[in-house]
Amino acid sequence: MKLPHQRLTRRLALGGLAATTLAAPARAQARPLKIGMITSLSGPFAALGESMRGGMRLLLTQSGERFADRPVELIVEDDQARPDDGVRKARKLIGQDRVDLLCGVIHSGVALALRDVVTEARMPTFLLGSANDLARRAASPFILRPTKTNWMLGSTAAQRTHQTHPGARVVTAASDYAAGREFVGDFATTYQGLGGRIGRQFWTPLGTPDFGPLLTAIAAERPDSVYVFFAGSDAVRFLRQWKEYRLAGRIRLMATGACFDQEDVLPAVGDAALGGINTFHQSPTAPSSAAFVEAWGATGKGLPGEFSTTGYVCGQVIRTATERSGGNPTDWPRTQQALFDAPVETAFGRMPFDPRNGQAILDIHVNEVRAVDGAMVNTVVYTFPQIRDPGPDA
Amino acid sequence: MIRVIAAAAVVALFADDYLLRFLAEILLFGVAVMSLDILIGFGGLMSLGHAALFGGAAYAAAIVARQWGGDLVLMLGTGMATGLVLAAVMGVVVLRSGQLFLLIMTLLLAQMLWEVAFHWRDVTGGADGLRGLPALSLGPWALSGARALFLVAVPLAVVAFLVARSFIAAPIGRALVGTREEPIRMTALGYSLFAVRFRAMMVAGAMAGAAGALLPFVNQYVGPQSVHWTLSATLVIMLVIGGIGSLWGGFIGSAVYLGIQTYLSAYTDRWQLLVGLVFVLTVLLLPNGVAGGVRRWRS
């Protein structure tokens, strides 16, 4: 898996280890497991990146900084949400820091850019980011993905709408970029496949300062339901104006979970989000994440959102990989097989991996934003169990 | 020259992949900065659109490679042709106006190319860029990996330097400097300022294009950042640090900038602050850049 001289070093290390063990039957002395994490610590996703790092750190602390009795060293690098910088940092972690494993990224563009780099370097990578291609054309034998794809959320939202409001006419609105196009596209395709009706489809540029004209146009359409995709500050602005324009409570609003993120969006919009429905792989009220939610809350950071949970889960998967491979996760064929053979228990629930593309199979929850003790909380009202991305056959 | 080749051979044999790729990147950027030096340092043409030539060629090469493979001759040819065409367009639009307009117009034209790269998803991959590039090859031999890339970048840099030097020493190069120093005099001697500057633009474009063609193979990826105006500004910063008007200073400047970016960003997120500091110090203490400082120290 590694470059020749690295393999040589490992052999020497293991040989030395064996010698030491024979010579003195002391406790196991293991070389630290170096994990490189690439996330966005500056730029538009800075807060999300901090959450991701926080989640991973919490898992490490809980594990006593050891996986399978091997000390763990975490090196975190900032990709500034830019693919070029992400690639540069990946090369540095691989070539200079010589990490054993890579994980991270928030921005799908960075994830896609990393795909070839980690594959060529044969670096086992736990790659996040949610573009559909990551589970399809951009899958790689060296990449495992313990997170969702956009399709999983878009298609389940359509299924839910069909469940609860069959025959509803749905209008969509989204930020006009790759993620937005995927979410809305998957929603529309699935919904129409189920016999539903899609009305007008609205697109706005990323970073729209005023959603007034959009909201007026939506209201004029008189839809039964609206499905939107906005993230970050766009989501905050949209929800606030959704309330200002008195559409809240009058038209059923559905979105992807990022639009109602527990950490990133809800605290900023308050009751403007009340009643909003979203499909997400993460929820603070999901039973599987109860322990994590409590631990996270104990650090004083309130209820966790997507990225703190994802960081934590990523750590859980890497820990399990280390345990199942006998402390040697860089023996990749063996580790990969061990992860395909049996699911991993994570804060996202039971997580099997699809052997075709290394993509996690996840429970997708339907959250409704409810008021709980005065705070807005994503509350699970339904769960689609073990959703599998269509993958390379899509 | 022998020393350069010998040094390159030693490095190629003993350096690890990470260092080789890093050095290759320095060389490619160095060529781009050198071609910018022809415009700014010798022609007095302040361009903030050079990323369009460098990055535009990168995109062209990546698109062609995905279709027809990464043959080295095809890549260099595509890159140079793209650089020439883009430089010609830029030249025709920009070279008839005064200095301030030149700055703004090159910036605008380059940003127009960025818009195309960012929005034309079907061809350029949009915001996600292009990946899944085949390896470089030359005829039947594969040139994949960092070592091969380095061994291609070195002769490219050497040839580019010799070409640039030859251009500057030739009558056209002297005329270019003349148009910078005394444009009215040059007109009064019968030189067409446009004709002189346009030729310089074309040469700079072909040179930046050749280097740009290999850029996607450094990271097996090309994205809109490669044609963004901030890269144009970065090239200018590299030029100032290295030494305007020195040609070879371009390599120094790119090494300093990329070195700080790569090695310092491990310790602090504020590496750009250090680049800024180096830039300001260079302007204050070494007005002719590191190259100028070396020259002075030698004499």
Place this chain on the structure above:
Amino acid sequence: MTPILALNGITKRFGAFTALDDVGFTIRPGEAVGLIGPNGAGKTTLFNIITGFLRADAGSVRFADRTIDTVAPARRVALGLARTFQTAMVFPGLTARENIAMAVRRRAGDGLRWFGGASGTDAASRLLDDAGLAHRADTLLRDMSHGERRIVDALMPLALSPRVLLLDEPTAGLTRAEGERLLDILRRQHAGTALLLVAHDVDIVLGHCDRVVVMELGRVIRIGTPAEVRDDAEVRRAYLGSPGGC
């Protein structure tokens, strides 16, 4: 003999200010014509119009029987019309030989060449020899005296072998001896080139020119031989007689 340069009715206004009013005269091939007049007479403006750096509001410029009003400055040079400027526009970082070679190459059509072609240094050396500056051929212009710089400045357009050379105050800042020497070089070694010469030193003009054109406030007030002009009452009043009349 057809004039090599013919100006007719040249008028130029800058807003309400009339810089040139119906200016006309001719220059014959090989002739040296002096152009004198007090400051503000419009001499430099006229130069700029003749060489194409300015467009006249009315009137025409004919060069060798061809109207050149719409021809660009660089093109006029190619036709054979060259000039100097009030300040010496030389390349300070180049040697004297290199300065002149820039013009020689242009003359040979090699100005934009990359490979091959003439370097122009031989012809440049010859010109410097003729001007008595052979020993300074490798000196940088910034290291030369003002007088030497003026000579190189005049030799540059001369290297183009122009048919008409317009000289704008070529002797400014020179001693009388240096000025005489420059005029000598121009008239003696380049007899085929017609000259239109503006000079502060009236004696130089009267001494070296075949004819003199006198201007005042944008108008031509007298054209004649040096002797005729010197004796003209109006010229005296306007220019020669007034104290410090330059």
